[in-house]
Amino acid sequence: MVSTLGKVWDGVRADGRKGLAVTSEDTLAGGLSGGQLLAELDLTTKVRLLTGTSWFTFGDAADVGVGEIRMSDGMTGVRGAKFHGGPLVTLFPGATSLSSSWDEDSAYQLGRLLADEARLRGVQLVLGPTANLHRSALGGRLFEGFAEDPLLTGKLTAAVVRGLQDHGVGACVKHLVGNESETERESMNSVIDEPTLRELYLLPFEIAVAESDPWAMLSAYNRVNGVACTEHDLVNNQILKGEWGYRGLVISELLAAQSVEATANGGLDLVMPEVGSPWAAGLVDAVRSGAVTEDTLDDHVGRLLLLAERVGALQGRPAPQGGPTPQSRPTQQRTEEPANAAELSSFLVSLAAAGMTVLTNRDAVLPLSGDQQVAVIGRHAVETTCVGGGSAQVVPPQQVSIGEGLTTALGSAVTLVDGVEIRAEAVPARPSFVRDPTTGEPGVGFALLRADGTTIEQRASITATTMIGLEDEFTETVASVVIRARLDQGGPVQLGVVGVGDWSLSVDDQPTWETALSTHSGMMGEEFLDPPRATVTVQVLDHALVEATVLLPPVGDSGRPPSLFGLIARSAPRPADEVIAEAVEAASAADVAVVVVGLTDEQETEAVDKTTLALPGEQDRLVYAVAAAAPQTVVVVNAATPVLMPWLDAVDAVLWAGLPGQEAGHAVAAALLGTIEPSGRLVTSFPSADGAAPAWSVTPTDGDVVYREGTFVGYRGHFAGTAPAPAFWFGHGLGYTSWRYDQPVLLDGTDPAAVEVAVTNVGGRTSRELVQLYFDPADPAQPVRLVGWAAAVVRPGDTAQVTVIGDSRLWRRWDAETGTWTHLPRTGRLLVARGLGDIRGTITL
Structure with missing residues (x-):
């Protein structure tokens, strides 16, 4: 769609910078001219428009004809305007699984499907794709980026953006710029000489602007060469809006904007959210004092109005490409499934399998013949990692494990054996292990209580987690949270809790355990991105009732931080020697052993970087033992980023599976059996050892990387x-x-x-x-x-x-x-x- 407001970017502002120069001849929605619309907005209304109304919404000024614009995290799924949970939504293959096919058409189709999902949930702007590079393999959030190469990253970014925006939903390319690691991400300083900055790290963004015109860009938390990205005049004004002629909106990461004049003059257009926003408190005074000019303010507002026009959030304008109008856009998320569910499932399998990469294949052991006895071994075979951690996570309708996928394809020819422990910390209970004692449905029940013990709200959660402090509609202070679940099986069970506060846990109404948990890193958002957890192993009866209660810390002057709470429940881990002995026995009796190893969302996650490329736990030992016992051994690596493979010469084949999304098991089965060729190519170089790479450390020294x-x-x-x-x-x-x-x-x-x-x-x-x-x-x-x-x-x-x-x-x-x-x-x-x-x-x- 060509916007009638778009041509005004050919003008020059009064301060001499190329940017928004709205004239009375330039029309917006409903025949109202751009100049008239801006002229009718008073100073306080302009500032109100430029400050997010909630954590995931902005605009929402019906009195001047601007509707609410809703954002959602992406690209692995669109859960809606929420940090956590939400309705069941499609979990797509991860970015490196997509990029490994080196196929712009597949990237475009993914963007189209994301747009479909976004429209179902009343979302107008998807926060993605990620255009940052794989600089160091230690980067915890590399799974959200496409590649270590700027051309491949830029081309695929542009393709996803076109797929979204051709179907009426805006893309917000992130994170501008130099955000290649997560350690101290809110304060770290990326020190990058200008040739490197322009030739590598800005190039994917430049390609995206030139080839897809993304409607928004997300400014990163970090600094570049001592200047906060939200204040970076060189990047935001001179390069992005000046040299590249970018017409879209530059949005701050949540709570990233820490100043008034520096951000407003440094090219930031929208501060998110209103809570804690320096603009809400000070931008009006800054304009009145002359520290920020009216021209600069109008440039920001004009860009927001262009986005509102593009997504159908201006009154009187038809929605683009069938997108939601302000009148028809739902106020609550719709949960109906897409009509073409079978077609979607088939596409997800094909997309994931085609991006899988055959690293080695001695004597053409792959593809498997289909008439072999196959031992499928490993924790990742039983609990396949389908997505990384942090804001990428959604609640999908299913997550097919690799063991399940191969069993579906090969039936009784498969023997499935669990593997060694792969996590340092236990995760919240899986729905197959717990049931809400009130409803009997998989998951757990939550009760949010006042200080007097009365109930504010009850919730059910299939993920055994809940968040308070962000999207809650109630205004009362939550004093405690009670989690209740009935276990599907007894025996030695590992129970535990997640979240900040003083915990007590009972089993069948008998007090069992107490612990106090607090944050440790001081990282912003730690209470929900990396909350503390603790566990205890107890003996329980079948169908035992577990109840965990947390007394929350007192509310501080700035209010309660957003916090995640959850219940851990699973069968107690077994000794590695016992598990490996079972794996060896199964491998010896099979024609071929498929050992599934990899990483989890402890290593591949937002806000945390890795410290090594070695596989966690005793997975290497497991591979060596199976390879020594099996006639043939195939290793499937379930990870988005490089791992070390000391056992490489001991096995017959290695298939890199990535993070395959909700159809993971079916996709891996298709690749191993050759029904879909795994024709992927690596998008990141795999170092031969820790440190054996051109760039390695991601830990700031005196704040600098x-x-x-x-x-x-x-x-x-x-x-x-x-x-x-x-x-x-x-x-x-x-x-x-x-x-x-x-x-x-x-x-x-x-x-x-x-x-x-x-x-x-x-x-x-x-x-x-x-x-x-x-x-x-x-x-x-x-x-x-x-x-x-x-x-x-x-x-x-x-x-x-x-x-x-x-x-x-x-x-x-x-x-x-x-x-x-x-x-x-x-x-x-x-x-x-x-x-x-x-x-x-x-x-x-």
Whole structure:
């Protein structure tokens, strides 16, 4: 949709900056001109519009014709304007599972489906996709980003944005900028020289602006070169809104804005939320004093009005592409399922399986034949990790485990065996283990109580968790929370609690345990992002009734922080020796053992970074033991980011499964059996050891994380020798066939470069080949870089002519002395490859 307000960005404001220069001829909704609308808004109304009305809503000024605009976290699902819980919603494959297919069309289709889900829940703006890079494999939130490469990240970001916005829902690309780690994220300073900032970390955002025009951008918590991202004039005003001509809205991360004049003048357009907002308290005075000009304020308001027009939140304007109008948009979330549930399920399986990556496949042990006896082993086989932690989590209608998926596909040929413990801390009870004693439904019951013990509200939760302090409609102070559940089985059981406060726990009305829990890191939001927990092991009878009560701390001057509370309940963990002995017995009796290992949301999560790439617990020991006993051993790695594989030479095949979403088990089964080829390629280099990477530490030193590697990040640094060769290169992936490449040919008259190459499928299966093109400049100060790729689906024995066109943005460098872009000399080499560890052709320039 072309907005009638969009053309006013060609103007220049009174302060000399390129930006919003609304004239009376520019119309908004219902025939009202942009100039008239802005002119009719008084100062306090403008400031009210520029401050979020709640944690996930803004606008909501019906008196001036602006409806409420609702946001939701994304991209793994759209739970609505909530931090936690919400209705059952689709859990999509994670970002690295999507990006591993290197397919812009799949990314677009995901955006379309996200838009469908958003409209069902009255959401107009999805917070995603993430355009930050995989700088260090220790980054806890890498699972939300696409790749270590800026071109691949930018192209896929733009595709998802188009998929959302072509269907009437806005995208909010995040996190602008330099947010590649989570440790001390609210205060850390990313120290990045300007060439590196522009050539790598801003490039995905630049591509997204140029190719999809995202309706919003989310400003990060961190600082860049000493300046808060919410105040960063160079990034927000000079580059984003000036050089790139960006027309959209720049929104603060929740509670990230800490100043008035610096944020307003630094390019931030909307402060979220109203609670704690410096603009709500001080922006009116700042404008009246002249510290912030009226032109600057009107630029912010004009961008918000453009977004409101785009999403149908201006009165009198038809909704775009079938999106919700202010009158028809639901005030509460709708919960009906999409009509095409079977088609959606099939798409999710295909999307996840196609992005899975065959890392090794000795003697073509994969795909499995389907008539083998298969021992499926590992905690991840029983409790598959389908999504990372933090704001990405939703409540899906199902999460199919890998064990369940293979059993569905192979029936009695599968023997399923649990694995060693994989978590340092127990998680809230799964619905298969507990039932609400009042309703009998899977999950637990919560009661929120006043100080006198009377009930404020009762809730049921299938996740065994609840949050208070954010979306609660009541205004009374919660003094205590009571959790009640009936266990589905007895025996030795691990019970525990999650959340800040003084806890007491009883079993069948008998006092059993007490503990006091408090925060420890001082991180903002720790009470709900990483709440404390504790457990105890007790012997219980079948169907025992468990009741846990927490007395909440007194409310401070700033109110009670948002807090998560939950009940832990599961069978008590068994000794590793016992578990491994069972696994060895099953492996010995099978034709092939499939060992499923990986990470959990303890490692791959918002607000926490990893400290090692080693698999948690004794998973390595389990793999070694099974490999020694089984005739053939396949390892499936259930993780979004690199792990160390000391057992690599002891196993026959490794399939990288990623975080496959709610259809995880069916997708892994399809990939292992070859009903869908796992034709994925790695989007991150896999270091051979901890520290063996161009960038490693994500822990600030005196508040700083210094990007010392410059532009030699990831595969660029490995290729240049600034770090040892990786265990697996960026772009690596075997699929289920073999390929022959002819000598590539540089096409005449192409600028900067286009290459054609004939690829022949010399294996026995139809397969998708991904031809990658890299530019290796003659100047050793410039790193190798991906400049393009193209895919072809080829039948056995056939040949395809594949043309790859290089992206001109990768043939430039930022000259810090002159402050301008300059073109790299067209000298060096073009590399045609199946990944930088498998170069198939070279052209000298």
